[in-house]
Amino acid sequence: MARWEPNARERLVRAAIDLFAEQGYDATTVTGIAERAGLTKTTFFRHFPDKREVLFAGQELHSRTLAEAVAAAPAQATPLEAVAAALDALAATFTEDRRDFAARLLAVIAANDELRERAAFKHDQLAAAIAGALRERGTPGPAAGLAAELGVRAFDDAFARWSDPSVARTLTDLAREALDELRAALAALG
Structure with missing residues (x-):
């Protein structure tokens, strides 16, 4: 080239x-x-x-996408509804042609301690972006942090599922499902 x-x-x-x-x-x-x-x-x-x-080239864009989507959620949206809107916005940026890339990316990260540490840092930064946007909407700090963590965990889980070529669902659908699973797990804690 x-x-x-x-x-x-x-x-x-x-x-x-x-x-x-x-x-x-x-x-x-x-x-x-x-x-x-x-x-x-x-x-x-x-x-x-x-x-x-x-390997972490999109982190700034992802943080901005998440924060902007939380801010744009309807005023009456609960914190988790705002997080769901943010996950929808982020998932929409991942086109089908990136699925093979996702699988290879996850394998490379899993094989290296330094990269796993950097991935954890990215996770924290994405959660911080969501939590900050939720606090701007008036969500108290602990609730904003918990909702943000649930959102990023849901996205990470969905991304791992989506990277499997045998999974024929969209990342958006998988992220919604993962967030619903975490909501149910949270409710089960009493």
């Missing part, structure tokens, strides 16, 4: 996933990722601070 071709960021992400899957995270270098993408190491660093962050 010529260096001037569009979508450098996406090419770098795909190249990184390919190399991490083929040779492992530790054996993959930034130079190797850039070369696989048909780009330079300098171009890589224009987009990402290090090779770990290439």
